[in-house]
Amino acid sequence: MRGTSGNLSVVVGTSPLRLAVTASGLDKGEMTSSDVVLIDASGAALSQGVPSAEAGLHGRIAAVSGAGAVVHVHALAPVLAAERWPSGVVLRDLEMLKGFGRSAHDDVVTIPVVPNSQDMTVLGDAFEAGYRADTPALIVARHGLYVWGSDLHQARHRTECLEWLLRFIIET
Ligand SMILES: CSCCC(=O)C(=O)COP(=O)(O)O
Numbered sequence: 318m319r320g321t322s323g324n325l326s327v328v329v330g331t332s333p334l335r336l337a338v339t340a341s342g343l344d345k346g347e348m349t350s351s352d353v354v355l356i357d358a359s360g361a362a363l364s365q366g367v368p369s370a371e372a373g374l375h376g377r378i379a380a381v382s383g384a385g386a387v388v389h390v391h392a393l394a395p396v397l398a399a400e401r402w403p404s405g406v407v408l409r410d411l412e413m414l415k416g417f418g419r420s421a422h423d424d425v426v427t428i429p430v431v432p433n434s435q436d437m438t439v440l441g442d443a444f445e446a447g448y449r450a451d452t453p454a455l456i457v458a459r460h461g462l463y464v465w466g467s468d469l470h471q472a473r474h475r476t477e478c479l480e481w482l483l484r485f486i487i488e489t
């Protein structure tokens with residue numbers, strides 16, 4: 318997470334949906350427990366602190382996918398891949414797909430790409446329009462990558478594996 322980029326959330330309640338999300342504008346490597354904000358599904362703060370500017374998209378992803386955690390990083394490879402394939406990034410026949418929760422050799426996996434926006438409702442609508450339950454990731458063009466999973470460990474592992482996959486197709 319370069320600079321203050323990226324954000325993280327964990328679902329802490331489901332009815333109604335509640336997430337713990339990183340506070341806005343901080344170095345995510347230097348956070349303490351007081352730098353985490355409780356939010357509702359729309360991204361509105363329910364505890365002290367300013368939630369991530371992208372909290373509304375975390376809430377939408379969790380609500381639609383049922384994920385337990387969402388990771389957002391400003392890795393370079395997803396942004397380069399979206400620039401090259403703005404309608405979706407196709408991955409196939411790569412062992413590392415298993416680390417993303419897909420089978421390596423049977424599936425064609427398309428990572429959806431949506432245009433960037435500062436409006437989390439616009440981003441959320443674009444995400445939901447292209448959502449597939451078997452593909453736990455979204456690239457926001459000229460911005461970064463969202464990946465989700467059942468918990469923070471799974472979301473992080475999927476993020477690391479997908480970043481590798483995207484670097485591979487860019488470099489080949
Ligand atoms: C240089 S980071 C620009 C804002 C952004 O896209 C991001 O991921 C971090 O925003 P936050 O409000 O969560 O700190």
Ligand SMILES: [Zn+2]
Nearest residue numbers: 323389460461
């Ligand atoms: Zn971002």
